[in-house]
Amino acid sequence: MVPTRVRSVPRRAFTPELLARLHALANRLLSEDAEHFRVHAETNDVVHVFERADTGEVVGFQFWRTAPMALPRARALLGGKLRVDPAFRNRALHLRSGLRYFVACKARHPHVRFYRLSLASMFGFVSITSALADYHLFDPAATDEEGRAVREILEQLAAESDFHLDPATGLFAVGIHMNEETLARYPAAYFAKPQALAYARANPAWRDNGCYVAFWFRFTWQNLWALTRAIARKW
Numbered sequence: 001m002v003p004t005r006v007r008s009v010p011r012r013a014f015t016p017e018l019l020a021r022l023h024a025l026a027n028r029l030l031s032e033d034a035e036h037f038r039v040h041a042e043t044n045d046v047v048h049v050f051e052r053a054d055t056g057e058v059v060g061f062q063f064w065r066t067a068p069m070a071l072p073r074a075r076a077l078l079g080g081k082l083r084v085d086p087a088f089r090n091r092a093l094h095l096r097s098g099l100r101y102f103v104a105c106k107a108r109h110p111h112v113r114f115y116r117l118s119l120a121s122m123f124g125f126v127s128i129t130s131a132l133a134d135y136h137l138f139d140p141a142a143t144d145e146e147g148r149a150v151r152e153i154l155e156q157l158a159a160e161s162d163f164h165l166d167p168a169t170g171l172f173a174v175g176i177h178m179n180e181e182t183l184a185r186y187p188a189a190y191f192a193k194p195q196a197l198a199y200a201r202a203n204p205a206w207r208d209n210g211c212y213v214a215f216w217f218r219f220t221w222q223n224l225w226a227l228t229r230a231i232a233r234k235w
Contacts, residue, residue, distance in 0.1 A: 001091075002052055002054065003053040003054070004052060004059065004088060006049070006051075007048070007049045007050075007051055008046055008047075008100075009047050010045070010046050011044065011046060014042065018047075019037070022037075022041070022047070022049070022058065022083075023038075025083055026081060026083045029179065030121065030176050030178065030179060030182065031177050036162070036175060039161065039162060040081060041081070043065065043157075044078075045064060046064050046065070046101070047080075048063075048064065050084065059085040060084035060088060060094075061081070062079060062093075062094055063079065063080025063082075065078045065080070066078065066105060067156065069153055070149040070152055071146065071149045074112065074115060075112050075114055075115070076117045076153045077098075077101060077105060077115065077116045077117070078117055078157055079098065086185055090234060091234055092131075092234035094124075095128075095227055095230055095231045095234075098128075098227070099224075099227055102114060102116075113218065115150070115216055115217070115218055117153055117157070117215075118214065119157070119163070119172050119214050120214075120215065121178075121212055122199050122206050123186075125195065125213055126195040126199065129195045129198075130193070131230035132217055132226055132227070133223050133226040134217060134220070134223060135216065135217040136215060136216055137170070137202055137215050138154060139170065140165070140168075140170040150216055154172075158172055161174075163175075166211075171203055171209075171214075172211060173209075173211050174211065175210050176212075177210050178206075183207065
């Protein structure tokens with residue numbers, strides 16, 4: 001197995017060349033306009049670039065940022081686009097990235113409770129939620145303090161990236177569509193996984209509607225343990 005590394009690039013170091021390389025990889029997997037990609041990228045604070053350790057070839061990436069929440073001593077960790085070359089999947093690269101970002105944020109703000117909020121494709125959703133002990137689908141009708149705070153952040157995230165929330169379904173129109181060749185890489189058994197079935201129930205037309213599901217979780221000890229175990233199994 002070719003070893004991989006995760007390189008952190010701050011927003012101030014985003015260059016047209018870097019974004020072009022990342023978009024080229026992303027567009028092979030899920031069709032997306034280059035300008036749309038740039039707008040979303042520039043709403044983030046950092047990108048974790050996944051590279052081959054031997055050649056430095058980019059094999060994936062994950063964008064990240066944080067945002068304050070309308071809850072006592074709470075902040076949201078917001079993962080932007082996650083893309084991984086199929087040949088380098090199932091190595092927990094995205095989990096390593098998320099845990100690394102959480103640890104860095106927690107070190108800077110040790111008394112803050114961190115929430116992870118995400119707009120996810122079928123594949124991102126299955127990959128992340130299968131490594132968790134507990135998570136919650138976004139409920140646009142929630143009226144409790146936590147639910148309102150989650151909705152406020154997700155609406156802000158959508159507005160910054162020119163995404164659109166359907167208040168009836170809770171789905172976000174992101175303008176990203178599935179490539180047939182990407183879908184063909186996954187066996188039928190993949191879509192029978194509990195997490196995939198949960199996604200399909202929330203977003204029945206996910207294959208062609210250009211919409212993502214939103215979900216969230218807290219970095220509880222149970223979730224941190226589950227994430228660590230998932231990384232150890234795959235790394």
